[in-house]
Amino acid sequence: MAIRExxxxxxxxATAMRQINxxxxxxxxxxxxxxxxxxxxxxxxxxxxxxxFVPVESEHxxxxxxxxxxxAGARTMTATSSCGLALMWEELFIAxxxxxxxxxxxxxxxxxxxxxxxxxxxxxxxxxxxGWIQIYSENNQEAYDNFIQAxxxxxxxxxxxxxxxxxxxxxxxxxxxxxxxxxxxxVKEFVGEYYPQNFLLNSKQPMSVGPYxxxxxxxxxxxxxxxxxxxxxxxxLEISEQFEKLTGRKYGLFETYKLDDADSALVIINSTxxxxxxxxDRLRAEGKKVGLLKIRVFRPFPAEEIAEALExxxxxxxxxxxxxxxxxxxxxxxxxxxxxxNIENAPxxxxxxxxxxxRDVKVDNIIEVYNELEKINKTGDIGNKYRYLSxxx
Numbered sequence: 001m002a003i004r005e006x007x008x009x010x011x012x013x014a015t016a017m018r019q020i021n022x023x024x025x026x027x028x029x030x031x032x033x034x035x036x037x038x039x040x041x042x043x044x045x046x047x048x049x050x051x052x053f054v055p056v057e058s059e060h061x062x063x064x065x066x067x068x069x070x071x072a073g074a075r076t077m078t079a080t081s082s083c084g085l086a087l088m089w090e091e092l093f094i095a096x097x098x099x100x101x102x103x104x105x106x107x108x109x110x111x112x113x114x115x116x117x118x119x120x121x122x123x124x125x126x127x128x129x130x131g132w133i134q135i136y137s138e139n140n141q142e143a144y145d146n147f148i149q150a151x152x153x154x155x156x157x158x159x160x161x162x163x164x165x166x167x168x169x170x171x172x173x174x175x176x177x178x179x180x181x182x183x184x185x186x187v188k189e190f191v192g193e194y195y196p197q198n199f200l201l202n203s204k205q206p207m208s209v210g211p212y213x214x215x216x217x218x219x220x221x222x223x224x225x226x227x228x229x230x231x232x233x234x235x236x237l238e239i240s241e242q243f244e245k246l247t248g249r250k251y252g253l254f255e256t257y258k259l260d261d262a263d264s265a266l267v268i269i270n271s272t273x274x275x276x277x278x279x280x281d282r283l284r285a286e287g288k289k290v291g292l293l294k295i296r297v298f299r300p301f302p303a304e305e306i307a308e309a310l311e312x313x314x315x316x317x318x319x320x321x322x323x324x325x326x327x328x329x330x331x332x333x334x335x336x337x338x339x340x341x342n343i344e345n346a347p348x349x350x351x352x353x354x355x356x357x358x359r360d361v362k363v364d365n366i367i368e369v370y371n372e373l374e375k376i377n378k379t380g381d382i383g384n385k386y387r388y389l390s391x392x393x
Contacts, residue, residue, distance in 0.1 A: 002247070003181040009137075009172035012144040012179055013079070013105045013165070014039035018049055019187035020151060022103075023074035023194075026054035026065035028084065031117050032169035033107035036079035059084035063091035063102075070100040071209040073199030075151070077102065081169060082109035085123045089130075095162045096131025097225060098209055101154030102162040104132070105147060108270065108321075109169040110357045118358020119168040121269065124298075125322040125331045131225060133163040133232055134299040138273045140177040143167040145249060146296075148182070151191050152239045158231040160197070168271040170358070182247060190246055229300045236297055253302035255294040256309055258284060262291030264373035265310060265347075267336055268319040269295045272354075272361050276319075279366035290370050295332070303339035310340065313347045315373040319389075321355045329353070329386045348382050354389035365390050 007015065014036050017025065025044075027037035037053075044053045052069075056062045062078050070076040080088065085106060095102050106124055110116040124134060135150060137143040143165065150163040167173055182190070198207055213221060233253065240251040257277050259265060266276050273294040283290045293309055310316060318337075320330020328334070329351035340346045352369060355361050369389065376382055 003183065005179050005181050006176050007140060007179050008035070008174050008176050009140040009143045009167050010035035010107065010174065011039055012140045013147050013167075014043070015181065016144050016147040016187070017077055018043045019182070019184050020075075020148070020191050021049045021188065022051050022077045024052045024054060024066070024069040024076045025078060026056055026062045026069065026076070027078045027080070028056050028059050028062045030059065030081050030084040032109060032173045033079045033081040033084070033105065035173070036105050036107070059087040060091060063088040063095065066102045067091055067095050067098065067100060070095070070102050071098060071199065072201050073196045075155075075194040077104070079105035079107065081107045082111055082117075082123045085127060086111060089127075092127055092130040092132060094210060097221070099160040099225065099228065100162060101160055103147065103150050103154060104162065104164040106164045106166045107169045107173045108166050116357040117169070119171050119271075119321075120356045120358065121166075121320075121322040124164065124166050127164070128299060128331060131161065131229070132299065133159075133161055133229070133297075135163065135165050135297055136269050136295060137165065137167040137172065138271055138294060140172055140175070141179050141249075143172060144179060144181070145243065145247070145251065148187060148191065149239050149243055149251070153232065153236055155194060156235045156239075157197065159228050159235050161225075161228050161232065166270065171271045180247070186246065190243070233297070233300045233302060251296060253297045253305055254309070255296060257292040257294065259291030259293060259309060259313075261289055263289040263314045263377055264370055265291045265293060265313045265316050266319055266366070266369065267293045267295065267310075267316060267332065269298070269321065269332065272319065272321070275361055275363055276366045279363045279370065282363065283367065283370055288370070288374070298332075301335050301339070303335070306336065307339045307343055310347060311343050315348045315350070315376045317369045317373055318349060318351050319369075320351060320353050323353055323356065327386075348376055350376070350382060350385050350387060352387050352389045359390060361390065
């Protein structure tokens with residue numbers, strides 16, 4: 001029977017880590033992810049886990065320690081935010097290219113500058129091409145569920161890639177919500193023991209990690225790494241199906257909300273999806289055909305499936321909580337446009353940059369976006385394809 005609790009998003013993730021009982025956690029505190037290793041360190045101190053907890057002097061060192069322990073054959077986890085992820089930059093590429101299935105709790109926060117400690121997606125979107133699988137969480141329940149599934153996904157023999165599980169800083173990381181926890185023994189059984197294929201402490205098969213890769217082999221190694229990302233999509237769905245059998249909670253590559261007959265749709269990531277669902281309900285009550293597609297898995301990007309889900313809409317607003325600085329819009333919009341490029345009579349697409357640095361987004365703001373889409377449907381005129389939501393002139 002599920003355990004009903006009230007937890008913040010950070011505590012929910014720390015609880016998942018406790019239930020998994022990893023071999024190593026190496027971490028350095030940074031707002032708003034600090035509570036994750038803080039909670040976990042108390043579990044270590046109280047003997048609730050037998051994890052080796054490694055406090056380090058920086059986030060670069062945290063990911064370096066994770067790379068070393070995972071390469072040695074230890075199931076390894078960490079947590080960070082914002083500039084902490086940026087300081088890990090070199091090591092993110094190393095972890096992915098060495099095929100090390102580290103699990104990272106990323107509590108999304110704006111990157112400097114100017115300095116800001118509130119939620120947007122500039123950190124994870126900046127890391128979108130580092131080779132990490134990226135899974136996003138609308139609420140605390142999803143952050144908990146996604147983290148448990150992430151371990152299985154990254155460690156799968158066809159994948160062997162690191163995974164970052166993202167949630168919005170303060171909005172979900174510090175807000176307390178009702179949540180259903182899985183029993184400890186069932187989590188442990190679901191995740192299973194970790195049996196790495198190749199690891200440094202295997203005396204029967206000596207190996208090196210991170211040697212110089214000459215032009216003779218480098219491309220082949222990158223191709224194999226890309227193949228792991230391609231195969232991850234199928235693995236994610238398989239593990240989601242097993243998780244649904246355990247908990248009754250269904251996950252896919254994305255979630256659709258009242259999208260089947262929608263003329264206008266939003267594409268969105270993380271916590272603002274909850275706000276957008278309220279806007280959809282309000283407009284549906286007025287008889288307007290609006291819907292929503294919430295991205296769960298951004299890497300690998302499920303382009304074909306998203307195209308199929310959106311192909312019958314007339315207009316789409318893609319909501320980016322990160323600026324792409326390419327003069328065309330944000331990173332999510334670029335992916336959506338690419339996914340829909342080959343669709344005949346593809347829906348019209350506009351892009352909104354919103355919520356940067358934690359700028360509040362209300363139901364009425366989302367309704368404004370749907371009203372703009374309704375105008376496009378009536379007139380056929382897209383107007384400005386690249387817009388900012390709720391910004392002063």
